Amino acid sequence: MIGVKFKTEHAPALLNRLNKIRYAVLGREADKGLLFKLFIYLILLDTAYIYLKPILHMLTTMVKNADDLLDPSVKWFPRVIYLGNLQEAWAWLKYPKAFGISLTLSLSVALLQTFSCAVTGFAFARLKVPFKGLLFSFLLLTFIVPVQVTILPNLIYARELGLLNTIYPIIVPAFFGLGLKGALFVIIYRQFFSTQPKELEEAARIDGAGVFKIFIKVMLPLAKPAILVVFLFSFIWTWNDFYLPSMYMTDIETQPLSKGISRIATALRQQAEQYGPSVTDEAIRMATTFLMIVPPMILYSFTQRWFVEGVERTGLVE
Amino acid sequence: MKSRFRLKTSLVEYLEGAVFIAPWFIGFLVFMAFPLGYSLFMSFQKVTITATKTTTQFIGLTHYRRILFEDGSILYNQLLPFLRQALFMIPIIVVFALMIAIILNQNFSGRTFFRAVFFLPVILATGEVVSEFLTAGEGDLGFMSKYNVSGLIKANLSATWSGPLTSILDSFVLILWYSGVQILIFLGGRQTISNSAYEAARIDGAGPWETFWKITLPAMTPFIFLNVIYTIVDLFTFPTNPILGRVRESEYGEFSALIWIYFLIIGFFLAIFFLIFAKATKSQRGAA
Numbered sequence: 001m002i003g004v005k006f007k008t009e010h011a012p013a014l015l016n017r018l019n020k021i022r023y024a025v026l027g028r029e030a031d032k033g034l035l036f037k038l039f040i041y042l043i044l045l046d047t048a049y050i051y052l053k054p055i056l057h058m059l060t061t062m063v064k065n066a067d068d069l070l071d072p073s074v075k076w077f078p079r080v081i082y083l084g085n086l087q088e089a090w091a092w093l094k095y096p097k098a099f100g101i102s103l104t105l106s107l108s109v110a111l112l113q114t115f116s117c118a119v120t121g122f123a124f125a126r127l128k129v130p131f132k133g134l135l136f137s138f139l140l141l142t143f144i145v146p147v148q149v150t151i152l153p154n155l156i157y158a159r160e161l162g163l164l165n166t167i168y169p170i171i172v173p174a175f176f177g178l179g180l181k182g183a184l185f186v187i188i189y190r191q192f193f194s195t196q197p198k199e200l201e202e203a204a205r206i207d208g209a210g211v212f213k214i215f216i217k218v219m220l221p222l223a224k225p226a227i228l229v230v231f232l233f234s235f236i237w238t239w240n241d242f243y244l245p246s247m248y249m250t251d252i253e254t255q256p257l258s259k260g261i262s263r264i265a266t267a268l269r270q271q272a273e274q275y276g277p278s279v280t281d282e283a284i285r286m287a288t289t290f291l292m293i294v295p296p297m298i299l300y301s302f303t304q305r306w307f308v309e310g311v312e313r314t315g316l317v318e
Numbered sequence: 319m320k321s322r323f324r325l326k327t328s329l330v331e332y333l334e335g336a337v338f339i340a341p342w343f344i345g346f347l348v349f350m351a352f353p354l355g356y357s358l359f360m361s362f363q364k365v366t367i368t369a370t371k372t373t374t375q376f377i378g379l380t381h382y383r384r385i386l387f388e389d390g391s392i393l394y395n396q397l398l399p400f401l402r403q404a405l406f407m408i409p410i411i412v413v414f415a416l417m418i419a420i421i422l423n424q425n426f427s428g429r430t431f432f433r434a435v436f437f438l439p440v441i442l443a444t445g446e447v448v449s450e451f452l453t454a455g456e457g458d459l460g461f462m463s464k465y466n467v468s469g470l471i472k473a474n475l476s477a478t479w480s481g482p483l484t485s486i487l488d489s490f491v492l493i494l495w496y497s498g499v500q501i502l503i504f505l506g507g508r509q510t511i512s513n514s515a516y517e518a519a520r521i522d523g524a525g526p527w528e529t530f531w532k533i534t535l536p537a538m539t540p541f542i543f544l545n546v547i548y549t550i551v552d553l554f555t556f557p558t559n560p561i562l563g564r565v566r567e568s569e570y571g572e573f574s575a576l577i578w579i580y581f582l583i584i585g586f587f588l589a590i591f592f593l594i595f596a597k598a599t600k601s602q603r604g605a606a
Contacts (some may be wrong), residue, residue, distance in 0.1 A: 001499065021480055023531050036526070037426065040421050040424065040426065041426075042420060043417070043421060044432050046427075047418065047436070048432060048435045048436070049493050050494055051435055051436065051438050051494070051495070052435060052438075053491075054491075055442075057451075058451075092340060097603065101477040116341060116342070117386075119338055119341065119342070120338070120341070120342040121341065122338060123335055123338035123339040123342075124339070127331070127334055127335035127338055127339075128328070128331040128334075129335035129338070129339045130332055130333050130336060131331070132335075135339065135343065138346055138350075138351075139346075141350070142346065142350050143551065144584065144585075144588065145350065145354065145579075145581065146551075146552050146554060146577070146580075146581065146584070147555060148580075149353075149354065149357055149577050149578070150349065150350060150353035150357060151353075152353075152356075152357055152360065152570050152573065152574060153352065153353035153356040153357055153360075154349065156356075156372060173345060175339060175341075175345070175348045176341050176342055176344060176345020176348070176349065177342040177345060178342070178345045178346065178348075178349050178350065186342070195533070211334040211338070220362040233440075236319065236440070236441055236558075240442075240447065251489045253582050258427055261447075285531070289447055289451075292447070293441070293442055293447060296441050297441060298438075300441050304433075304434055304437070305430075307437070308433055308437065308505075
């Protein structure tokens with residue numbers, strides 16, 4: 001407002017009004033104001049469309065029958081809801097059994113990682129650990145080393161111990177706070193625990209609590225947001241992962257859903273090569289995808305609110 | 319007397335720490351350190367695996383020589399295009415995630431709905447689901463074919479670069495699918511900036527543009543750093559990437575060599591990025 005004093009006395013009022021208009025259109029921050037609102041909604045709607053379109057495509061394709069699939073005028077809405085594709089996918093996947101395996105695997109890994117990574121994160125955040133700096137750099141190393149670098153020796157372990165074609169080779173590392181993205185979870189916990197006030201711990205110590213008691217009774221109850229985030233991530237990533245099952249569980253009888261999908265995709269491809277593509281191929285693939293993602297979607301829909309809050313509160317930070 | 323007691327408590331504290339870290343450290347030794355070493359060892363060996371035992375025979379750098387100089391098809395025909403592609407994808411993912419996170423942080427109507435939608439990729443964009451969507455043709459942008467954008471790119475760029483670039487544009491939607499966790503990281507990061515910083519800036523007369531560049535972006539720098547690292551690691555370990563599908567039980571030695579070359583390239587990528595980042599923060603601090 002430096003220029004104001006050189007102007008006539010009406011100028012400040014005018015300038016004020018101009019500013020008001022400016023703020024209304026542009027906003028005081030990048031986030032307020034009409035123009036930005038419009039822009040924001042434009043981006044949001046576009047991106048939401050991008051994210052939702054494959055899912056909608058999946059949902060409509062899987063309930064189309066052969067006629068609707070062939071008819072180009074039927075784009076989004078099938079004339080009849082046809083459940084045959086789903087039934088076929090259900091049978092191909094051996095759904096109840098595969099679901100059971102997926103659930104056992106994901107649930108065990110998620111529970112173990114939720115706890116073991118908390119223990120490790122707590123140690124990194126709040127305890128005096130010998131060679132802490134060095135150990136932490138090891139932790140970062142486990143974060144950046146691709147699974148594939150260590151898979152062969154781990155496969156040899158599993159073979160030597162006779163654990164191939166079981167879920168144990170995937171579960172056991174989770175017990176130690178490793179496993180799929182374990183390092184990330186340790187970092188999340190570490191971040192969370194290190195933001196807790198020191199007084200809490202001191203008060204508990206004065207009351208005579210040992211370190212185990214502090215961890216179980218004081219720290220873990222506080223860590224609910226972090227626990228939720230880790231559990232959900234761990235569950236879903238394990239559920240979706242097909243690399244480890246495809247390495248450890250080559251036996252066709254005991255495959256989790258994620259592996260089943262790729263098996264069906266390959267089978268359909270081979271069939272198409274031999275007999276020519278069938279119209280229902282895509283519908284069946286979409287149906288298998290649907291069957292696989294429904295359980296995590298249900299889990300997510302129940303936990304979504306806490307999950308987002310949890311992410312914001314834990315900061316998911318390093 | 320007193321000093322002895324204090325020595326004892328600190329020793330106890332170290333012991334407690336050691337107890338808590340022990341499970342992870344054991345796991346690290348068994349599932350990470352030893353396998354790392356062993357796979358490095360195997361990369362110099364001819365490995366034969368029979369039903370009963372594994373025999374190895376030292377052959378030096380033979381595997382490396384073959385992959386790098388003699389039979390370079392895996393490395394040069396599949397890895398290099400992938401690396402070029404990654405070079406484009408990383409900034410797209412990070413910038414997009416930052417933008418979405420800042421937008422999602424605002425108060426606007428329909429926020430809950432949009433948040434739920436934007437976290438969907440976290441749930442879905444892993445593993446097989448993505449490749450299913452990709453085969454279903456859900457990865458491309460409609461306007462690409464409409465306006466023949468790929469044709470334009472091919473006409474104006476050399477084949478080495480136009481190839482990866484068009485393949486990125488063809489799968490642009492999927493690139494956005496990879497940004498779920500990154501959006502979460504940025505959202506978390508945005509929470510660490512206090513509102514009073516924005517209020518103070520507003521009182522000082524800073525406009526939206528200035529607040530973004532002077533407050534939001536500097537405060538987000540560590541998260542940008544974290545996100546780039548996460549994206550690099552994620553892209554490079556994604557099971558659909560060309561190198562990683564090549565584990566063959568029969569060629570343990572050669573695969574180990576391949577994966578170590580690959581790992582060193584990732585390390586190189588990360589190291590370059592660390593250097594750039596260190597320089598950037600230094601100059602920023604110097605300016606401030």
